[in-house]
Amino acid sequence: MKGRDGCPRCQGAGYVIEPEGDRAVARLCTCLPVCPRCHGSGRVTVVRGGVPLTGRCRCQQLPDRIEHWHFAQVPARHAQATLHGFFAGTFQHDDPVKRRALLEGVNPWLEAFDPARRDNRGLVLHGPVGRGKTHLLVGILRELVFAHGVVVRFVEFSRLLGQLKERYSRGQGDTQLLGELAEVPVLAIDELGKGRVTDWELAIIDEVISRRYNAMRTTLATTNYAPRVASGIRDVNLAVVDESPQTLGDRVGDRVFSRLREMCSFVEVGGLDMRPLLG
Ligand SMILES: [Zn+2]
Ligand SMILES: [Zn+2]
Incomplete structure (x- = not known):
């Protein structure tokens, strides 16, 4: 048999x-x-x-x-995303930059993750579009769910803001959705800072991140924006992402950004553009 x-x-x-x-x-x-x-x-x-x-x-x-x-509500287009697939693609293309992100960034973070604790450090994957950040994020979620039984939630940043705005405009302030996002043990935000972000949207994201910060919950994110670096300090994160002069701090505001820096490790995902291979 x-x-x-x-x-x-x-x-x-x-x-x-x-x-x-x-x-x-x-x-x-x-x-x-x-x-x-x-x-x-x-x-x-x-x-x-x-x-x-x-x-x-x-x-x-x-x-x-x-x-x-x-x-977790992972979108259909990421159904095949696994860490193994990212790893295989990275080797297939002999991409040392991406390999380093996985071996020195994501794998040690996963090894340090303790499902019995609630204050695990988060992770922000940043880098240009098409480097497989979302693939990596979903691969991590899959690992957390199926290897460790962790409760996670995936949200696309601009879609989430759209949903909230729609409900508010209908006069239904969505405390339930906000509460869920604030309390889920692991929240994964895809494309953090994408699109035109209004003050109202900044206030919403600030509320979610602040509540998670106070509750010591784990937050994961991908972003196309480089983290801002404190002046005078040299940092490996000091990379110019695409032609965009804006940093993650510019996009999500100083308060959210400084909380993320306290809550999360930042891993740069550069290397080859793998869009045709890793949706
Ligand atoms: Zn089978
Ligand atoms: Zn049984």
């Missing part, structure tokens, strides 16, 4: 992620055998000291993580 590791669909992971509608949808792979402990019911009964105790079977861990994945 062919083992799960030989499964061509999931490569032994037990789940697959595919685009469906506008979301990247996860489901159990068909190679999973019926659980011998609970026979698929998800509940097991054990007798301790003569007392029968019924609880969830440990085979339910993967379905629980699939639920977490759906809570």
Whole structure:
């Protein structure tokens, strides 16, 4: 009999992620055998000291993580994004800059991430467009969800602001959405600072980041804007991104930016433009 590791669909992971509608949808792979402990019911009964105790079977861990994945709301176009795929693409193109971002930036950060703590450091991936920052971000989320069972949420910065603005304009101040974003254990903001950001939008982003800062929650982000560097200090982050003279601080405001600097490690993702390969 062919083992799960030989499964061509999931490569032994037990789940697959595919685009469906506008979301990247996860489901159990068909190679999973019926659980011998609970026979698929998800509940097991054990007798301790003569007392029968019924609880969830440990085979339910993967379905629980699939639920977490759906809570994350990752868009369909990133369904195939994995760290392994980023790694493979980087090697295929012999791209030392990108390899360094992964090996010296992202991997050590993931290793240091402790799912049992709530005050893990965040991560900001910055660099020019088309270098695979979003791919890397989604790969990280996938790892956090499926390897560690962490509850995460993905938001596209401009889409989020659009949603909030629409609800406010209809007279429905969205405290529920803001509360969710403030409280989710890991929030991943894609394209932070993109587009024309109004004062009202800055105030919203400031509220989300401030609440996360105070609650010591982990925030991840990608941005096309370079971090601002304190005057007089030489820093590896002092890179000019595209032709844009604006920094991340210019885009999101001093307060948000200085909180991000306290909460997050900054990793530059440069190297080759891989858009045709890594959506
Ligand atoms: Zn499979
Ligand atoms: Zn079971």
